[in-house]
Amino acid sequence: MEADYKVKLEVFEGPLDLLLYLIKKEEVDIYDIPIERITNQYMEYLTLMQMLNLEVAGEFLVMAATLMYIKSRMLLPADQQVTDTETEEGEDPRWELIRQLVEYKKFKDAGLQLGQREEQQANIFSRGSPDAGTEVDKDIPLAEVSIFDLINAFNEVLKKASAREDFREIIEERFTVSDKIEEILYTLRDRSEMIFSELFATASSRAEVVVTFLALLELIRLKRLKVVQVEAFGEIQVLKVA
C-alpha cells in the first residue's frame, strides 16, 4: 500500500464505546459478559483500527490489558483466585468493568436523548435566534453511524476480499488514496447514493480494500460524502453531500 496519503482521523469514541458496541452487536447480557468472546472481538477491532492508522487512544490498549487480565482470572478456579485486599472475596473479576460500563451507558443514553431534543429544537424558532451566525463548521459528526459500524462493515468486506484473493493472478498494482477518492467521486457523478459494499465490488486485494476504505473516510471527513445506516447493524449507505 502506498503511504502517500495519510488519513488523520481522530476517534473521539473510547474503549467503553467499543465494548458497548460489541455487547449490543453480539446481543449479550451486559451483566454477564462472555469475556473470552468479547475480548477476541475487541482485539480484532483494535487491530483493524491500527491497520487503518486511526489515531487510537492509549486507553484502548489499557482496556485490552484489562480484558486480558479479567480473562486470565476467569480461567482460575474460584478457590485459587488471588484475593487482593481491595476486592471482596469471590467477587466476579468482571464486576468492576461492568459497573463502569453500566454507569457510562446511562450517560451515553442521556446524550442520545439530548440529541433527540436537539433535533426537535431545530424545528422551533424564536425571535433573534441566538445561534444564528455562529461558527458552524466545527464538530461535524463524522458520520451518522459510529466509527465502529464503519469498521465492522469494513471488516466484512476485508474478509470477503481475502477469500477472493487466493484465486487471482498476482499482478502488481498500486493504489493511492487520492486515486480512490477520484474514483469514488466519479462513480457518484450522476447518482446520489450507493451501498457501502458496492464501493469494494471491484477491489481485487486487501490492499485495495484498505485504500478504498481510507478514501471513504477522507471523503466523509471532507464532508463530500456521508454515511447512514437505516437499521442497526444493517447495510450502510453512502450519500453524496449536496
Added chain:
Amino acid sequence: MTLELKNIIEALLFSAERPLSPKEIRAIFAEATDEENPGMSEPFRNVREAQIVATLDELKAECELQRHSYQLVEIAGGWRLVTRPEYAPWLKKLLDEARPHRLSPPSLETLAIIALRQPISRADIAAIRGVEVDGVIKTLLERDMITIVGKSDAPGRPMLYGTTQKFLEHFGLRDIDDMPKAAELRLQAAALKTAEQKMEEAKAKATDAGSSGSDAAPEAVAEVKATPHPDPLRPGHDEVASRGLGSPQGERGEATGGQGRATPQPDPLRPGQDEVASQGLGSPASEVEEAISAGLSDEDEDDDEYEEDEDEGEEDEERE
C-alpha cells in the same frame, strides 16, 4: 381603554430576544412608567410574581387553544414565544438555515456528563467516558455550551466545567432537572458533593477558619450546605462516595443517617413560584433536593436500572 396585565406581558414576550423570567418581568413592572399618562402604568407597579406566573400560564393555554402558529414555552429559567415545529420548512427557508450544525454523539454524551455532574473536571469526565476528552471539551467551549466555573481543590487545581444558559436554550430545557435521566444521574453527584462538603467542614474546624479557602464555585458550596444529607454509601456506589476523597472510611461512620427523604417531591411540571424565581444559571439547592428525593426512592432497584425504565418518574410520584 384599560390595559390588561396579560397584554403587557404578551408584548414583552413578543419583542424579547431571550427567555424572560417572572422575576425579570416583575422588575420591569416595578420600574416602568407611562410619562404622558401615569395612571396607566401605576396599577401594575406592585404586581406580584405569582400573578405573573398565573398570567404566563394563561397565555400559554391561550396559544394552545387558539391554535396560534407560536407557543409559549418555559426554557432556560424563563418564558419565550417560539414557533410551532410544523412551520419549520418555511422558517428554515426564511432564516437561511443559519443554524449551527448538530453536535456529534461523543460531544452530546460529554455534555450530558457535564450537565448532570457539574462542576466537574476533565479528569472526572474522562474517568466516566474511559477516554480523553480534550478535543470534545474544546468544541463545547467554542460552541458556548459549557464554561469554566471554577477550580477544584484537588491536586493540580484542575479547572471545573459547567453548562451555560445557551446550553439550556439550545436544547429547549427548562433547567438541568429537565434533562433526560436527571433524577437518577444527579443523585450520585449530590451524594458526592455532600461528602465533599463534610470534608470542607472538617477542614474548616481543623484550621478554625470560617472560610475554607475554597474559591471553587462558591455557589456550589452554598448549594451543598442547604442540601439534606443523603446516604452517600448506597450499596454498589462506594466509588461515588470515595472518589476524590481523602478518607472515605471516615465518612462511613457518620454519614449513614440518610435523612434525605424528608423533602417532599415537588411536581416537576409546576415548581413553586419561588423556585422559578431562583432558577438561574447555577443549580439552586432546591433542584438538588428534588434530585435527591426523586432518586432516593429507587435506590433498591439500582442494579436493574440498565434496562431502560421509562416509568421511573411516575412511580416515584405515586409513592409520595
